[in-house]
Amino acid sequence: MNPDWEETVSGQLNTVDRFSDLPDFIVHHIISFLDTREAYKTCILSKRWAHISATNPIIEFHFYYEPEFLLRCWPSEEVSARLLGYMDSRMQRYAKDNLRVRTLRLIFPNSNAVLGCDVEKTDLSSKLEEFSCKVDEWIQIAVHNQVARLDLDGPFRYQLPDILLSAKSLRQLNCSKLKIPYYNGAINLASLQTLGLLCVDVEERMLNRIISLCLLLKYLSVNYCSGFKTIVIPCCxxxxxxxxxxxLPENGTIILESSYLTCFQFSDISFYSDRWPVMSKPGLLRNLRTLDLFSSGITDGDLGKLLPELASIETLHLFNCHRLTMIRISSVQLKEIYLDECDGLLYVTIDAPSLTKFKYRGDFDPRCTITISSQATCVLSVHIKPCCLHTRGFFKLKQLMTGLRSCNALEISLSDNYDESGRDDIKFVEEELGDVNLGPPRDITELKLSLYDQNLSRSSMSAFLNGLFWTCCPDIISFQFYLEDPGLMMQFFMSELEDMVNCWKHPLKRIEFPDANCSNIHESGKVEVQWRLHW
Known part of the structure; x- marks a missing residue:
């Protein structure tokens, strides 16, 4: 018999509520997987559940949706007062009963809603001071009750209180849209492991003090912040x-003195930065495994000095590094390389026997050559103007693919259909290549085509497919249309593909068409279709 059921004299069954016998800390852990509203709804189950909800160590206040709900009943100032009153009474109970606060999340993205007034038309000094004092008090309660995580999306002009800098139990701190002034007192964040700053105005000395004094800090994220020129990761x-x-401003500097760094992601504040701001001593980047750079300031010389230092590099992502013209990489550990919008690249040579993924994405430059000496899964994604797709253009595209031993996918985006003379002609005549022979078309898994703006002419579509099938033999060909009349364009492509079956120029034997009805396509301008090809 199930031990959770007991049979009475009348033959009826009574249930034994084992769940209610669980201790509070286990039930708290269970409801921690619910969002704030769902967790509070459990208080209607019983008196004990009301106690569980009121003593949950995970406290979340999301101010951005509450006013929208309550404004149906009360004006904005009364809404603000009621919400702040509820929040304050809740926090005061934690202080009175000395209840554990494991996580405190305070989300105040809208100052108008928080303060109950228009920040542009009202004298905010008194309201801001009153509100800031309340938030300071809640943070002080959380610190006293051993808070482990604090997420604070600050309201208008809020400054982080000094009391938080003595939170010995704090392991994770995420701040957004607030100010961190300089504090010359003691900083005791002995347990801090994660620090995330977003849109924060932080004084340079303060930022570097926190980094140097938090000896257990392992994850540091500084995004869209201001107030400093130099950031130092000290040897300790x-x-x-x-x-x-x-x-980092254009004249800023990053000084790396620690050898513990395994992942470094950096993005310039300016699209036209002309200097590489990272400084490090030889040998300190030997443990770096992931390098993600969005930096227009890095040059061939900077990258040439940096790469030999990366003895353990596994993932390299270069984005918008438009000053780079040549990349030479020789690494045993390297597994993934992504080159995005590095439009100045002319030569890419990669010798990485462990390489498993390579992707190049950017404008098609006929001068660019890529050579990879590994069987990595390669994706080539290029933006091409139709006026550049002629016989020599397809030849250069095939030449670019020749340097990739294993090309898994080719992605081509067509836009700006007209050249300077106003034509959209795509032409391919194989005889124009003369005696040049790069071998048979490359076998690839998928060919992805994206067509934007204006429609192509029927002759251009025919030449487009003819040149592509001379370049590669895909197992799957997929189209994405962003056009005024995508249905008509899809019909043209389907007709062209059917004409190429058993064509003497291409070994295409059969095409599996999708169940697509072009007449039912809406005016959204976007269509995605896919066919499987059999060669």
């Missing part, structure tokens, strides 16, 4: 993952 630091995005 154990930071493993560093993300610095759109925060």
């Amino acid at each position: 630091s154990q930071v493993k993952e560093l993300t610095l995005s759109y925060s």
